[in-house]
Amino acid sequence: MDKDNALVVFQGKDIRRTWFNEEWWFVAVDIIAILTESTNPSGYLKDMRRRDEGFAQGWGQIATPLSIETKGGIQNLNCVSTKGAFRLVQSIPSPKVESFKLWLAQVGYERIQEIENPELAQDRAKEYYELKGYPKEWIDKRIRGINIRQKLTDEWKKRGIQEQRDYAILTNEISQATFGVPIKEHKQIKGLDPKFKNQNLRDHMTDLELVFSMLGEQLTTEVTRKKDAQGFPKNAEAAKEGGAVAGRARVDTEQSLGIKVVSGENYLDTPKKKITKK
Template sequence: MTAQQLVKLAVFEGKQIRKTIHNDEWWFAIIDVVEVLTESSLPKRYWSDLKKKLTSEGINEAYDKIVRLKMPAADGKKRDTDCANTEGMFRIIQSIPSPKAEPFKRWLAQVGYERIQEIENPELAQQRMKELYEQKGYPKDWIDKRLRGIAIRQNLTDEWQERGISSERDFSILTAEIAKATFGMTPSQHKNFKGLSRPQDNLRDHMTDLELIFTMLGEKVTTEISQTEKPGTFEENKKVAKRGGRVAGTARLETEKELGRSVVSKQNFLPKGLAEDTEKNA
């Protein structure tokens, strides 16, 4: 799994820290950690100055362990971001005077340990994700569908990689083809329809049961067609994605006829205050 495929938000004392899987371990956005520890309004400048300081002091160990990985920025676009693994972060933290350093080290060690556990036992990762959704107040039936959808999505991206698809842009294009054929709109249009304007809002976390079901259907059928036909070019993969999405789209239209209403819903799982503000601004 590449860093581009899995970027998550961790939370320390209410502050969000971007993290991603790279080489089977967690890597953290350094400026997010800097912001948490220093409460600086300019964490990028603080980190830039700290890098220069470490280099001038001949301390290159931490800098050598830094890699640049794609992370979502505040505007929703993914940009190269300085990241460090748990070991590298410990070294950087030592250079930042902060009363939060020790509790952050303990938090960091726990996050790293949980990743080791998850590699040895993948079911733990699913259980932790389930507990996270439960804490956010999602219904059990919805959580079961969401977790199943994650597994189906992973199978699809694995299949695309087998077919030579590797860039995030290509993944997005193929996903949009399935979505357009399934719902008649791209994921970005679907987000706008639901009033989801924040970059951190994951569309699938705001889908209804039926939207999740048809998303799963489109992606599962696409995977099955691809495994059978083994498309060799990007354009062939696009055609397969459209066909898989059309199967789900046809099923959606038939469902809408029976229900007498649209499956595509404005319902979302935004916190109550945010949801009300979204409706006012819609």
């Protein structure tokens, strides 16, 4: 599932989190602030790393800088996965640690529920986008796109595609053939920063871009099945072919309507109820 930034509450306190690599990542200093009641959680974290050599050496594996919305705009903040959060709290002397661990387990359980019940995942995704201020028509397309994407990745899994890197390459092949630009350039056109790994391009697409994104992936699924593509090279060929068919439809649309489908419009200013132009 694709999600952007969100707040989650622990004992009445907000913890910022973001969806990255198919799991929730939590802002490390928010966890520290709640468990320690420190007025300077960043300084507390520095002291932790200074006191605990093992913790300091493993920090690069525990935390990952991700883009988070702050009062001063989007910033790169150190975030931890559920596993990383458990490691983080081991180094914090606080009576709240055990209740926090239980809370983390509940958050993880909700994700398991979503995996077992895709409809629940869709409901939560819809609620998420509603809270972010996206229009209903856009949300309907986005949820439909998530379903189409899931069917495509299911096909890839059955056909020997396992590595995340391969998924990314195949996705880029479809996107480039569909839109005429690679994903990285598409992000730049929209004013998104490629170094922010969790800025999801699809969350900033216009309705028309979402339609063609869905078309490219649906056609790729059909080509993959028809040709019974097996292994990465054959699936890459199917991705290019499916994307190319969608790309021709895009070109026809642009010529007929006199517009460009790839747009600089984005939703960086959500939860406002309008799309902003770059």
